Amino acid sequence: MTIHRIRMLGDPILRTRCEAVTKPGSAAVRVVVDDLRDTLRDFQSRFGYGRAIAAPQVGAPLRIVHVEMDRPWTLINPEIIDVGNEDFTVWDDCFSFPNLLVRVARAYRIKVRFQDLRGEWHEAELEGDRSELIQHEIDHLDGVLAVDHPHGLDPFCLREEWNRQHAHQGRYGEPEPRTHTYATPLTGLL
Numbered sequence: 304m305t306i307h308r309i310r311m312l313g314d315p316i317l318r319t320r321c322e323a324v325t326k327p328g329s330a331a332v333r334v335v336v337d338d339l340r341d342t343l344r345d346f347q348s349r350f351g352y353g354r355a356i357a358a359p360q361v362g363a364p365l366r367i368v369h370v371e372m373d374r375p376w377t378l379i380n381p382e383i384i385d386v387g388n389e390d391f392t393v394w395d396d397c398f399s400f401p402n403l404l405v406r407v408a409r410a411y412r413i414k415v416r417f418q419d420l421r422g423e424w425h426e427a428e429l430e431g432d433r434s435e436l437i438q439h440e441i442d443h444l445d446g447v448l449a450v451d452h453p454h455g456l457d458p459f460c461l462r463e464e465w466n467r468q469h470a471h472q473g474r475y476g477e478p479e480p481r482t483h484t485y486a487t488p489l490t491g492l493l
Contacts, residue, residue, distance in 0.1 A: 305334075305338045306338075306341050306345045307338055308361075309342065309356075309361065309398045309399060310360050311399055311400065312399050312448065316359050316364060317359055317360070317443070317448060318446040319446050320444075320446050321359055322366065323366050323380050324365055324366055324367060327379045332367070335361075335365060335367055336367060336420065339356050339361060340369050340371070342356060342360075342361055343355070353398060354436055355368055355369065355436055355440050356368070356369055357443035359446075360443065366379065366380045367379050368381060368437070377419065378415070379418040379420070380418050381440075381441055382415065383415055384414050384415065384416045386412070386413050386414075387412030391411050392406055392407065392409075393407060393435050394406055394465065395435070401462065402463075404461075404465045405449040405453050405459055405460075406453060406454050406455050406460075407449050408454040411434060413428070413430075413434045415437055
């Protein structure tokens with residue numbers, strides 16, 4: 304088990320366009336994926352939130368994202384291949400600037416193409432919070448952060464202030480459900 308220090312805003316690796324993974328099934332890639340998983344789970348256990356992590360956040364400039372939602376899944380060389388016409392706004396948070404939330408506009412629906420650890424290609428249509436999450440993580444792989452594209456008036460909010468003023472609305476501007484449900488199940492994607 305290897306838990307890495309998450310790279311913070313200002314670290315130049317977060318501004319690097321990550322390299323494509325040429326051998327998804329290699330032992331080296333599996334080590335990176337295991338490290339992402341362990342680091343994400345450690346963060347979740349300590350802070351009670353977090354759904355995904357991108358490789359540059361642990362210092363690896365590779366196009367890899369690890370997600371932990373209803374089950375763990377890994378996207379290697381992910382790319383958005385289609386974007387729906389509808390946008391929505393969300394208060395976006397990030398491990399790399401944990402005390403700040405940024406209101407951003409995201410596409411409500413996307414289609415993403417990615418490889419698994421065997422190198423096989425998959426496509427998935429995602430909407431709502433899953434779409435937002437994957438857009439956020441792919442931005443990381445391109446050296447782009449949520450702070451780079453704030454949306455609307457007063458788009459920045461310290462987490463402490465957000466908890467006082469906005470938490471009752473939820474990150475999507477509507478009441479937060481008591482249990483978190485996701486718009487599109489991941490079952491059958493891999």
